[in-house]
Structure formats: C-alpha cells, structure tokens
Amino acid sequence: MNADMAPFVLSVQLAAMTLVVLLVIGLPLAWWLAMTKSPYKPIIEAINALPLVLPPTVLGFYLLVFLGPQGWAGQTWTALFGQPLTFTFTGLVVASCIYSLPFVIQPLQGAFERLDRRMVEASLTLGASWPRTFWRVVLPQARHGLLTACVLGFAHTVGEFGVVLMVGGNIPGETQVLSIAIYEHVEALDYAAAGSMSMMLVVLSFLCLLPLYTKSRKRRRLLGEVAA
Amino acid sequence: MFFVWIALAFLLSWGDSADAADQTQIRVAVASNFIAPMQVLAKAFEAETSVRVLVSAGSTGKLYAQISNGAPFDVFLAANAREPGRLIKQSLGVAHTRFTYARGRLALWCRDAPTSDAARGCLNGSVSRLAIANPRLAPYGQAAQSVLAALRPSTPIVTGENISQAFQLVWSGNVAVGFVALSQLKSRSDTQGAYWLVPANLHDPIDQQAVLLRRAADNAAAQNFLRYLQSDAARAVIENFGYDVPLPQQAKAQ
Numbered sequence: 001m002n003a004d005m006a007p008f009v010l011s012v013q014l015a016a017m018t019l020v021v022l023l024v025i026g027l028p029l030a031w032w033l034a035m036t037k038s039p040y041k042p043i044i045e046a047i048n049a050l051p052l053v054l055p056p057t058v059l060g061f062y063l064l065v066f067l068g069p070q071g072w073a074g075q076t077w078t079a080l081f082g083q084p085l086t087f088t089f090t091g092l093v094v095a096s097c098i099y100s101l102p103f104v105i106q107p108l109q110g111a112f113e114r115l116d117r118r119m120v121e122a123s124l125t126l127g128a129s130w131p132r133t134f135w136r137v138v139l140p141q142a143r144h145g146l147l148t149a150c151v152l153g154f155a156h157t158v159g160e161f162g163v164v165l166m167v168g169g170n171i172p173g174e175t176q177v178l179s180i181a182i183y184e185h186v187e188a189l190d191y192a193a194a195g196s197m198s199m200m201l202v203v204l205s206f207l208c209l210l211p212l213y214t215k216s217r218k219r220r221r222l223l224g225e226v227a228a
Numbered sequence: 229m230f231f232v233w234i235a236l237a238f239l240l241s242w243g244d245s246a247d248a249a250d251q252t253q254i255r256v257a258v259a260s261n262f263i264a265p266m267q268v269l270a271k272a273f274e275a276e277t278s279v280r281v282l283v284s285a286g287s288t289g290k291l292y293a294q295i296s297n298g299a300p301f302d303v304f305l306a307a308n309a310r311e312p313g314r315l316i317k318q319s320l321g322v323a324h325t326r327f328t329y330a331r332g333r334l335a336l337w338c339r340d341a342p343t344s345d346a347a348r349g350c351l352n353g354s355v356s357r358l359a360i361a362n363p364r365l366a367p368y369g370q371a372a373q374s375v376l377a378a379l380r381p382s383t384p385i386v387t388g389e390n391i392s393q394a395f396q397l398v399w400s401g402n403v404a405v406g407f408v409a410l411s412q413l414k415s416r417s418d419t420q421g422a423y424w425l426v427p428a429n430l431h432d433p434i435d436q437q438a439v440l441l442r443r444a445a446d447n448a449a450a451q452n453f454l455r456y457l458q459s460d461a462a463r464a465v466i467e468n469f470g471y472d473v474p475l476p477q478q479a480k481a482q
Contacts, residue, residue, distance in 0.1 A: 061293065064293065064294065064297050065297060068297035068298050069298040070297065074298075086294075086297060087294070166290065166293070166294070169257075169284055169286075169294050169300075169301075170284040170285060170286055171282060172282050172283065172284070173282070176284070184260070184263060184285045186396075187260035187261070187263055187285060188263040188264045188267070188415075189264065189392065189412055189415050190264075
C-alpha cells in the first residue's frame with residue numbers, strides 16, 4: 001500500500017470499527033439511561049461524560065497504564081486472547097471507544113428521551129414483538145439522533161490525537177493514523193507534507209459531516225410541511 | 229455515502245496485520261527532533277541490508293512511558309541520556325549498548341538579523357519576546373536556560389512544549405528571536421534572518437543516546453542497525469543535519 005495512504009485508511013478503519021462497537025454498547029446503554037428511574041442514573045451519566053473532561057494525552061497516559069501489561073485490563077486481555085492490547089490496532093479501538101463514548105451516548109439518549117412512549121406502548125400492547133417495535137417504531141423516531149451519534153462518533157475518532165499517540169505508539173501501518181502522521185510531519189518540520197495530509201483530514205471530516213446536515217434540513221422541511 | 233465507507237473499511241480491515249519478532253524488520257522509536265535524519269538513515273540501512281525499518285517518532289518522555297508499558301520497539305534513539313540510562317537500570321534496555329549517536333547544537337535564531345553577529349546582538353536588543361523550549365521537558369530548553377542564565381538578558385520568554393514548537397514560534401513570525409536546534413535550521417531552506425551558533429561550553433552537552441531494548445537483546449538486525457549508526461557513513465549523514473558526533477571512545481557511556 002502507498003505509504004501516504006496507509007494512515008488515511010487506518011483512520012477510516014479505526015473510526016468505523018469504533019463506531020460499530022460503540023453502537024453495540026451505546027444503543028442499550030442509552031436506552032437504559034433514557035428509561036430508567038434508578039438512583040444510579042446520574043452517576044452513570046457523569047462517568048460517561050468524564051472522557052470529555054480529561055485532556056486526551058492525560059487520558060491516553062492512564063489508558064496506557066490501565067491497558068498495558070501492568071494494568072489489570074491489559075493483563076485480563078492477554079490472559080484471554082494471548083496478545084497484548086497496547087500498541088495494536090485492537091488497543092486503539094478499545095481506547096477510542098472510551099474516548100468517543102459520550103459522543104455516541106448523548107445524542108442517542110436525547111433521542112430516546114424525546115420518543116413518544118405511547119406509540120411504543122401501543123405497539124407492544126397490540127402484539128408486536130420488541131425487536132419489531134424497536135425497528136418500526138423506535139428507530140424511525142430516533143433516526144436523527146442515531147445519525148448524529150454515528151457522525152459525531154466517527155468524526156471524533158478520526159480527529160483524535162492524544163489518546164492514539166499514547167496507546168498506539170505511532171507504528172507505521174498499524175497504529176499510525178492520519179492525525180499522528182500529520183504531527184510527525186510537523187515535528188520533522190516538513191510543513192508541506194503536513195499541509196497536504198491536513199487537507200485530506202479536512203476533506204474526510206467534511207464528507208463525514210455533510211450527510212448530517214443534509215439529512216437534518218430534509219427532516220426540518222418534512223416537519224414544517226406536517227405543521228403547516 | 230457514510231455507510232458505504234463503513235462497509236468499505238470493514239472489507240479493508242481483513243487485510244494484512246504485521247507480525248513482530250521477525251528479523252526482516254526492526255522497530256525504532258526515535259525522539260521527534262531526530263526524525264528527519266532518521267528517515268535518511270533508515271532508507272540507507274534498508275538498501276544495505278534489506279531489513280525493513282519501522283520508525284515511530286515521539287517525545288523522549290512519551291516514548292519512555294510507552295517502552296515501560298510494553299511498547300514493541302527494538303531500538304530507542306532518545307533526545308537525551310537520562311531516559312536510556314533509566315531503561316537500562318530497569319532492565320528494559322540492554323546494558324553496555326548505550327552510546328551517544330548525536331550531540332545537539334543550540335542556535336539563537338533572529339528573524340531580523342542580517343548576519344550571525346547581529347543575531348548574537350538580538351539577545352540584548354529591543355526584542356519583545358524570546359522563544360525557548362520548555363526547560364523542564366526538553367534538553368534544548370534546559371540548554372537555552374543555561375545560556376540565558378550565563379548571559380542574563382531581560383527579554384520576556386515564551387516557552388514552547390518542545391524544540392519544534394519553539395521553532396514554529398519563530399518560523400511563523402509570532403516571535404522574532406528564539407533558541408532552536410541547529411539541525412532544524414539546516415533542515416529548512418525558508419528560514420529568514422540569521423543565527424548565532426551558541427558556543428557549546430555555555431551549556432551542558434545535549435547528548436542524544438541510543439540503546440538496544442530488551443525484546444531485541446538477541447535480534448541481530450537491531451544490533452546491526454546500532455552498529456550502522458556508528459559507521460562513518462551514518463556519522464556523515466548525522467553531521468550533515470547539524471549535529472556533532474562524538475568519537476566512538478567518547479560516545480560510549482558506562
């Protein structure tokens with residue numbers, strides 16, 4: 001593979017994998033957060049928001065220790081799969097999931113909280129199965145929140161730097177994602193190469209964000225027609 | 229569009245996954261200030277031995293933290309002598325493999341100076357601010373601080389996180405004068421003004437040391453690379469980038 005394309009491809013792969021994992025974890029978690037009356041809800045919400053507070057390099061350092069051979073998460077992983085977690089692509093996915101979690105949870109939770117619950121209950125009492133209700137009643141209503149969660153989770157992972165630098169170790173072809181490759185060019189004072197790579201990152205981000213805003217305009221128009 | 233990408237990424241992720249621990253490639257962790265010469269050296273070594281060199285750059289402190297936490301590097305080229313020494317003490321580095329591969333030279337870069345002498349004068353002139361690297365984090369910052377202590381100018385100081393940030397501050401025109409590395413000035417042709425090469429006796433030597441890491445203790449390719457780094461050809465490359473290279477006898481530490 002072309003050496004200049006490798007970081008680009010890695011970034012897209014990382015963001016896609018992270019997003020899939022986050023949706024698998026995030027959909028049930030956001031659902032629970034939206035529906036629960038548990039007294040622990042604020043605690044879980046606060047923990048979920050923590051990755052927003054810590055500076056990425058600091059978070060990256062703690063993840064490095066926590067996921068590394070001396071940390072219990074790293075030791076458990078190595079015992080289960082026989083491979084270390086840090087400085088691998090898998091490790092980057094795990095770290096990115098922690099880092100991008102709030103960006104997926106919060107739009108989903110918001111969408112679920114705004115659901116018309118009477119419709120969900122009606123669907124269930126009329127005999128529709130829970131998966132069918134989710135597919136036909138919940139998802140169409142939460143569509144916009146789901147799209148926001150996808151785009152934010154994906155874009156945030158593409159743009160992350162501090163965490164992947166610490167946990168990934170900047171290994172070409174394995175953990176050297178686009179943002180790190182740009183940083184390396186800047187450190188090497190090769191501002192021209194850094195500039196062209198940044199251009200790639202900007203274009204990638206733009207293509208990521210475009211569908212979000214195209215969709216939301218359509219939706220607004222739709223709502224406007226209904227209201228009128 | 230967006231979901232097409234995700235599908236695409238999944239297809240792509242079934243591709244290759246590089247395997248470690250073979251002797252056809254080595255992984256070198258290099259202090260980011262040395263990345264440009266390292267790329268030249270890696271190419272030359274690859275051509276000579278057909279061993280692939282994977283270069284990972286970072287700050288010496290971050291790379292040290294990563295190696296302590298199991299990073300799969302074979303060779304570490306630090307920007308100082310302290311971290312390689314620490315690694316040997318912790319048996320993460322192989323004893324007696326440590327040597328100084330490059331000695332950094334500090335330069336005072338002044339954007340408005342026409343000559344080297346004028347650049348020297350910038351220190352006492354009417355400059356509004358002076359850029360240095362963080363003395364607590366960067367060896368070049370420490371050296372700059374020693375020079376400032378010796379010459380006592382009263383210019384307010386702006387601190388970059390590392391030497392490349394100090395360079396950026398001056399290069400971008402935000403600060404007119406700064407202590408940077410000679411190697412940086414040599415690796416770009418678009419530097420305005422002139423610089424004064426700070427006499428090496430005004431600060432402790434900026435020794436950049438290399439060490440073989442534990443996982444590569446029996447890795448012939450990695451040992452070969454360290455030998456190559458001390459060869460005349462490699463020394464010429466390093467000197468060309470604006471570093472001094474001490475003679476092998478002097479370079480040996482411990």
